[in-house]
Amino acid sequence: MHRNFAFLTRNFQVIIRRSYARSQIRVRFAPSPTGYLHLGGLRTALYNYLFARSKNGCFILRIEDTDQTRVVPGAMEQLHSDLMWAGIIPDEDPIRGGPVGPYVQSKRLDLYKEHVEILLKNGSAYRCFCSETRLKLLRNTAVKESQTPKYDNRCRHFSDEEVKDRLKRGQTYCIRFKLTPTPDPFKDLIYGDITYNVSVNEGDPVIFKTDGFPTYHFANVVDDHLMEISHVLRGVEWQMSTPKHLLLYKAFGWTPPQYGHLPLILNSNGTKLSKRQDDIRVDYYRKDGILPLPLLNYITLAGSGFVRDKGLSHCYSYQELIKSFDINKINVNSSRLDPIKLMEFNQLEISNLVSNKENHKFLVERITKLVKEAFSDRALDDSLNLNPDHIIATLKWAQHRITKLSDLVKSDLKFLWVKPNAGKDLKYLEAVDVLSKKLEGLERDHFCKESLLTHLKEFSNNNNVPFADLMKTLRSLLSGLKEGPGVAEMMEILGRDTTLNRLKRNVT
Missing domain, CATH: 3.40.50.620 (HUPs)
Structure with missing residues (x-):
């Protein structure tokens, strides 16, 4: 997933046109297909890519497999996949070819x-x-x-x-x-x-x-x-x-x-990265819900070489990384990774993606897949709320509360997607029935946390229903959970129609 899909499309088209034209600046990333792409390799590939792009040069992927005893089947394809996922797109490579191939050493x-x-x-x-x-x-x-x-x-x-x-x-x-x-x-x-x-x-x-x-x-x-x-x-x-x-x-x-x-990249405690670490592999981050740009910002923050005029709390786009890269700014000292910054960058990127309507279709597809996988037992019936408008509204609400998209399917947010089956033995169901009819008169623009909280308190006082008991009943009807966001906030994120449907469904 990338922040600016239009940029990547243009980038890919330029690569196709340029891949068969020699350029003065030509750099390469030449990994061995002996395993996965790790953070050190990703940093090397990225810096070569950025150097080429900043100089209008050519970036080549070459596979160095002269040691046939160590070649891992499928490793080359995985390396290529990880680079493409990260947005580091070669001009010439074993798959696309080029004017000076083959790009696999065993074929040369x-x-x-x-x-x-x-x-x-x-x-x-x-x-x-x-x-x-x-x-x-x-x-x-x-x-x-x-x-x-x-x-x-x-x-x-x-x-x-x-x-x-x-x-x-x-x-x-x-x-x-x-x-x-x-x-x-x-x-x-x-x-x-x-x-x-x-x-x-x-x-x-x-x-x-x-x-x-x-x-x-x-x-x-x-x-x-x-x-x-x-x-x-x-x-x-x-x-x-x-x-x-x-x-x-x-x-x-x-x-x-x-x-x-x-220079070397080190763990946050100053130790060397080890191939035995799960969190050194690019595919580990892919599976864990980390987005490409945050991962690139994570390693560039540790590796120097950039003029960060927007500070350390800005998740740079591809264009910004290319523009700000300066090989003369790379220092000779080893640098430490900061996992906290990675999560900050990922949260920033989620917000950036949500703010651009061009990304909404992709986000809907991604969240739909996550929800169906997380609640596979409910995927075949009609109990999952996967309306695109609801998904985008949920993302806008959650963008500053989550650090990964997968956080949206954790147990405390299950109510966002799964219609609860609340018990019929709850207290104050008749009162809730009355409440839902009153809420029908509330316009969508006023169906917000502050306004809803005021209405709920007024209803509690005017109908002699203890506020705590009312909240407990509503929470059960809306989510089936004992804990989670406040009831008014829950109603806001679910939206007017979903809230009313769930209340009526469980009190009739």
Whole structure:
């Protein structure tokens, strides 16, 4: 559900026209289909999307599935669904396609094989014949000696004749990239100059595995170049891999994109987000009744990068997020999530949606579905009040009382939708019959809480009916509940016709 459906429709149409035209600014979100989309991934996708939109650029979704052992069936489709739900709509992706596809790495194997041959021929890469047993021994030895495990580059020094001999004998091999010293810093768009001499701290990395698939580092660089990616915005956990990627660009003779790394998002208590948390998944929030824009505002509030001239209590629209995004405003410090703000944003968005008549049809459909699911035992008879006017009136009444649409079907608000079956043994039913006839003369414009309360008190005094007993009887007739909103307020939200129908239905 989105605040401005017209904006999203226009946005989608522009994307279709633009998706096959190259633009100077091209960014990508490249998740692995190994599970669900979490808040960190959503933030990365959003910042790339906003950067592209603010620069009239192109936003690409690419699926990086080179590690086939970890691929989860259906994960790619769920990732795409979560992004579309959030309003982060790619210009090019595996489903819609585009000019530089395929956009799934497992479908680009011929391209990778072609490019790894380039590195083998120019001497930037070599075949490694080391067995897993030897590599495990290297790791164990390093751990025992309190050293960082890394490959010792043994196969880098094999002669051409030795390589040919091993190939002739049918030995399996992977392909490694030759690291060289990187004493000079690279410019991080967010963190500034970063120095990390990868050749000192790491052994030559595998760029092509024995199974014929490239590793992340190699495929990532090849794809970014072939897809003409101009800027890479990704999590700070990839920052130390950037010198390795820059060396690959240098080996190919390519111009690298500009890199910017996003700081961590932390839980409200300062701990790192964990995949074991339910509330890290985007689909958790979808199912829990959180709307897209509040969730985006929630993570942008924690992640900086915005000029919030309207304060922290304003739920920014898509247009406002695009306009206010500034990569130079992203700070390097980790930021904490604030769950309280999420609920505030969700409440604000409900009010924004209700205030726009263009959204009413969608809201009616959403509430109708919620009510039928919550009270499925009454969905087949005529006891559910799902009149569209009643639904919108209820939303207007409840917009500042609820934080999620699902709050409308909680037990204390069941009376809004379900016609009660009040008992016939209630006191003062005859008095209520008289009262309902008097209320018939009350115009709809005066059927409001204040006016109704005055009439109820007057009726109580003039007919010698204890006010508390009258309220108890009316509450039972109108809702079948012992607790809930005040009777006058209940009558106001139910409306004149529903109130009178329920009173007459239960006193006749």
